[in-house]
Amino acid sequence: MPGPAELRRVSARLGAIAESATLAVDAKAKALKAQGQNVIGFGAGEPDFPTPANIVEAAGKAAQDPKNHRYTPAAGLPELREAIAAKTLRDSKYAVTADQVLVTNGGKHAVYVAFCALCDEGDEVILPAPYWTTYPEAVTLAGGVPVVIDTDESTDFKVTIEQLERALTPRTKALVFVSPSNPTGSVYTPEETKAIGEWALRNNVWVITDEIYEHLTFGSHTFTSMPALVPGLAEQTLVLNGVAKTYAMTGWRVGWMIGPKDIMKAAINFQSHTTSNVANVSQMAALAAVSGDLSAVSKMREAFERRGQTMWKMLNTIPGVTCMEPQGAFYCYPNFSNLLGRTVNGKKASTTLELADLILSEAQVAIVPGEAFGTPGFARFSFALGDDDLAEGVQRIIDLFA
Secondary structure: OOOHHHHEEEEEEEEOOOHHHHHHHHHHHHHHOOOOOOOOOOOOOOOOOOOOOHHHHHHHHHHHHHHHOOOOOOOOHHHHHHHHHHHHHHHHOOOOOOHHEEEEEOHHHHHHHHHHHHHHOOOOOEEEOOOOOOHHHHHOOOOEEEEEOOOOOOOOOOOOOOHHHHHOOOOOEEEEEEOOOOOOOOOOOOOHHHHHHHHHHHHHEEEEOOOOOOEEEEEOOOOOHHHHHOOOHHHHHEEEEEEOOOOOOOOOOOOEEEEOOHHHHHHHHHHHHHHOOOHHHHHOOOHHHHHHOOHHHHHHHHHHHHHHHHHHHHHOOOOOEEOOOOOOOOOOOOOHHHOOOOOOOOOOOOOHHHHHHHHHHHEEEEEHHHHHOOOEEEEEEEEOOOOOHHHHHHHHHHOOOO
């Protein structure tokens, strides 16, 4: 009779993790392209611009310096931690010290470290939906329990204080707050952000605020950092950020976490036993990024805003489809519920998962279904791709459902 080890080769913990839907869609689109198919992918959550030249130059110089060929402190290069603290004051109006900063292997790593640092078994984490696909997996891996709050277009996908009150229990440990939002492109106003921060402070709830899209806001919408608006919240807030979205550096894998010193001490100790330091060349590239001006970022934001307007207007021409105007990040999040059940080329989709497959097979366009973000019936479209491909890709979908 087989023993326990033979019955279960993969641990229950890792076996329970859902596949990253966004990466899966992107990989599928790239595989079809490699086979010669003319696939247009709206799945990737990364800028299509190259990393600015001055950052690449800094990395090249760092690679030539032997000191960067060796281990460095697990918490991050001291000069980078100082620069991140300075950048946080400059951009977020939030004053922190370098010893409150942990440099991580990308923003995704910061997310997991944050939940590991806060959650004990059974602790509840309030997670407004739509949410980025990794959050519930990271909460569960850390022993926490995601408590999902549904939002919709009527509030621009923003959670309300009344909803937070209903979700609050004696086991509530933290709230995940994301503005600008992936996947919806929604941005909370300063007043909304402050009100949620004051609610968290009154109820002794930690806030994990993901600020990775801070520089990508459009029109009159502006980014505001919650602990800057509610200073008393600093002792129960973890700020997550990174260089990926702002500086087109997704592949460099540099993120960070900022928080109270006792939490950071535990998080740094955890990282020392898992990954040690982030690659030094990437850290030096990040140093050039956060220490430099934002001129390249401004040009990217202008392009994203233009593309977002194009996509939003085109999606709203599809009969039965509604789409909120993007306020930030680089995503549109249309409601495709009215497309379900329609027959297209002899095929019918009853879920947005099936609809995404139908659109990929019939129009060679890759999108991410709303199931990945906790909201079936919707789909995420990234407008981080060239203007021509964007227009052609959406037009293919328009034609498919004409």
